[in-house]
Amino acid sequence: MVDGSSQFKSPLRHARGMGSAKEGTHHWLAQRVTALALLPLTFWLVFSLATLSLKGHLEFVTWLSSPFSGTLMILFLLVSFHHGQLGIQVVAEDYISNITLRRTLLIVTKFISYLLATLGIVSVLRIIFESL
Amino acid sequence: MLDYFKYSINLKNIYSRKIMKIPHRPLSPHLQVYNLPLTALLSISHRITGVSLMLGIVLLTLWVFSAAMGEEEYKLFTLFLNFWLGKLVLFGFSLALIYHLCNGIRHLFWDIGMNFDLKKTMLADFAVLFSSIILTTLVWVVALKELI
Numbered sequence: 009m010v011d012g013s014s015q016f017k018s019p020l021r022h023a024r025g026m027g028s029a030k031e032g033t034h035h036w037l038a039q040r041v042t043a044l045a046l047l048p049l050t051f052w053l054v055f056s057l058a059t060l061s062l063k064g065h066l067e068f069v070t071w072l073s074s075p076f077s078g079t080l081m082i083l084f085l086l087v088s089f090h091h092g093q094l095g096i097q098v099v100a101e102d103y104i105s106n107i108t109l110r111r112t113l114l115i116v117t118k119f120i121s122y123l124l125a126t127l128g129i130v131s132v133l134r135i136i137f138e139s140l
Numbered sequence: 141m142l143d144y145f146k147y148s149i150n151l152k153n154i155y156s157r158k159i160m161k162i163p164h165r166p167l168s169p170h171l172q173v174y175n176l177p178l179t180a181l182l183s184i185s186h187r188i189t190g191v192s193l194m195l196g197i198v199l200l201t202l203w204v205f206s207a208a209m210g211e212e213e214y215k216l217f218t219l220f221l222n223f224w225l226g227k228l229v230l231f232g233f234s235l236a237l238i239y240h241l242c243n244g245i246r247h248l249f250w251d252i253g254m255n256f257d258l259k260k261t262m263l264a265d266f267a268v269l270f271s272s273i274i275l276t277t278l279v280w281v282v283a284l285k286e287l288i
Contacts, residue, residue: 062287
């Protein structure tokens with residue numbers, strides 16, 4: 009009503025670009041489900057790294073190359089970067105009002121998140137296959 | 141893709157002050173005027189730790205990456221972590237991670253509609269603070285014991 013031209017636009021024109029109405033809770037739910045998955049994974053990671061405690065390369069590689077640790081580390085990297093970029097999105101949507109800046113930042117965050125997650129996963133796989 | 145950015149420019153124009161002519165109405169009190177209750181303080185800490193944990197998992201990725209590159213690279217990385225600044229970063233990472241985890245459990249209870257009354261919320265405030273301090277201490281006792 010504030011904008012003079014708005015009364016001549018159809019409701020569809022107003023809704024367009026605001027996102028789909030069908031999956032409104034998907035982002036919220038994905039954040040919760042990844043959080044749930046990260047509960048045991050984080051406990052495992054923190055106490056494993058604490059017991060490992062910056063010993064040499066051999067100890068680290070031996071630990072990570074076991075199928076159990078390798079699997080959990082890959083899962084942790086994947087799920088934590090996914091959870092993290094979902095969280096950054098919520099924070100950016102709350103605090104950055106400039107929409108062009110916000111969207112650019114979100115795309116960059118998502119690109120970097122999945123780049124680093126893949127880098128970590130490939131590194132774990134390399135350690136596993138080199139130990140065979 | 142082009143439409144996506146074109147739209148954002150449209151929206152900016154609609155809401156820009158030039159078009160809307162916002163009058164100078166009295167403002168509501170700003171955030172810094174309020175005395176933040178503990179629950180609000182813990183809530184904003186959840187966000188701050190969440191954003192900084194993003195840097196933490198970048199560090200973890202570099203840790204794994206350096207191990208995959210070889211012994212020399214791993215040595216270089218742990219040299220930084222063993223330096224006092226590295227240890228401080230690791231301590232901050234562990235504290236932020238454990239706090240975010242503990243407060244996250246509380247948030248998950250809220251999400252299923254539990255513990256919304258004031259008494260239980262305040263009880264959970266102290267439970268979150270207490271358990272993060274205990275768990276972080278425990279982690280560093282384990283880590284330093286292995287180091288010696």
